[in-house]
Amino acid sequence: MEPDRDTIFALSSGRLPSAIAIVRLSGPNAGPALRLLANKRPLPRRAVRVSLRAADQNTIDEAIAVWFPGPDSATGEDVVELHIHGGRAVLAALLAELAKLKGLRPAEPGEFTRRAFENGKLDLTEAEGLDDLIHADTDKQRRQALRQMQGLLGKRAEGWRQQIIEASALIEAAIDFSDEGDVPEVLFAPALVKTERLRGEIEGALTMALRSERLRDGLVVAIVGPPNAGKSTLLNRLAQREAAIVSPYSGTTRDPIEVNLDLDGYPVMLIDTAGLRDTDDPVEMEGVRRAVERARSADLVLWLRDASAAIEDSSVSMQEWIPQGSTPLWRVRSKIDLVDSDSTVLEEDRLALSISAETGEGITQLANELAVFADAYFAGGEAALVTRVRQRRLLEETGGALDRALAARGAGEEIIAEELRVAAHHLGRLLGRVDVEDVLGEIFSRFCIGK
Secondary structure, eight states, X not given: OOTTOOEEEEEOSOSSSEEEEEEEEESTTHHHHHHHHHSOOOOBTOOEEEEEEOTTSOEEEEEEEEEEOTTSSSSSSOEEEEEEEEOHHHHHHHHHHHHHSTTEEEOOTTHHHHHHHHXXXXXXXXXXXXXXXXXXXXXXXXXXXXXXXTTHXXXXXXXXXXXXXXXXXXXXXXXXXXXXXTHHHHHHHHHHHHHHHHHHHHHHHHHTHHHHHHHHHOEEEEEEOSTTSSHHHHHHHHHTSOOSOOOXXXXXXXXXXEEEEEETTEEEEEEEOOOOOOOSOHHXXXXXXXXXXXXXXXXXXXXXXXXXXXXXXXXXXXXHHSOOSSSOEEEEEEOGGGSOTTSOOOGGGTTSEEOOTTTOTTHHHHHHHHHHHHHHHTTTGGXXXXXXXXXXXXXXXXXXXXXXXXXXXXXXXXXXXXXHHHHHHHHHHHHTSSSOHHHHHHHHHTSOTTO
């Protein structure tokens, strides 16, 4: 901890007005500031009622104060929490008084957490987990983020790093004893065994990386089909609000409309797209292009066809716009409230889901099917080690260095030793131990002020 470092302060609770608001201070002047405001400093980690007074002795508020001397605090510094009444005027008066005190300043976004990281209270993966926990919208996201914040990846990565250091030590010793008969081989062989085992563990951790990353952002489901197939009505029905404009006129939807849903704890981004058809309207053409682009990049496509339309009107071919590939595609017959039970059904629609977004018929079944799909898609992802692109790329680079080390057998111990050092360096970057200044600002700037 730097003795001359600024002491920061900020509101650390929710939006005002509220019953209680919490103001946090962290830094070397947190204790003196508490003594000036409350004329006392309570025993550590005990909540005490205090009268907070301004410099002119006027009372700011009757509050609860908690004192956390460093390094046994959330940030590793001296920390004070002031639990005040959650009125805007009360908070404004307290913040104004804190700003007058020497050595105190308002905190920047994420600065409390950054100080915790810099003081060794959490590694970078745990800080990322905390950020994910703050932004979690569903229960599955919350559980995944909580595991990261508790060190799921960080502890494993630190163990891997120690194994690499141990293997490196054996290789370095083998180099030092290269003239001592069979001694080098005795040291060399277990180092390679350790490296091979470690490479397999990292590969296993990367297996579910893409799906666990997606769990942070949400499963993308695109609703596509010809104009007036009921796409916007379906979006509104699933979202349970008027998110998209519904109109009988073709081309009403131009830009993709996104709605975030919570399906049994899984995050789902539902996208309403422009109706697919050939057109000479340049604006509508752009909407169609964007619709096709979003559909091809989605995790699941719902192809809607108006069941009440004439058979000849079904000529807008699904394959024409959305070629069959790796993306799952479900056929959905819409507007079934407008057709008779004995009406003609196209052969390709016989296995399709049938819905009426207007009346709600079939919507529950569709939502349940989507939840089952999400559960299967994210299977195991909730407990995955890797949840961010940054983490995945650094582990891939670590694995690449280990691969090069193993491939260098017979080409010289010095090459193997160097690749092991590179692998350890990448894991150090993953944890925030080395060479991460370029990413710290990006990570912590996403935090709210007061966190």
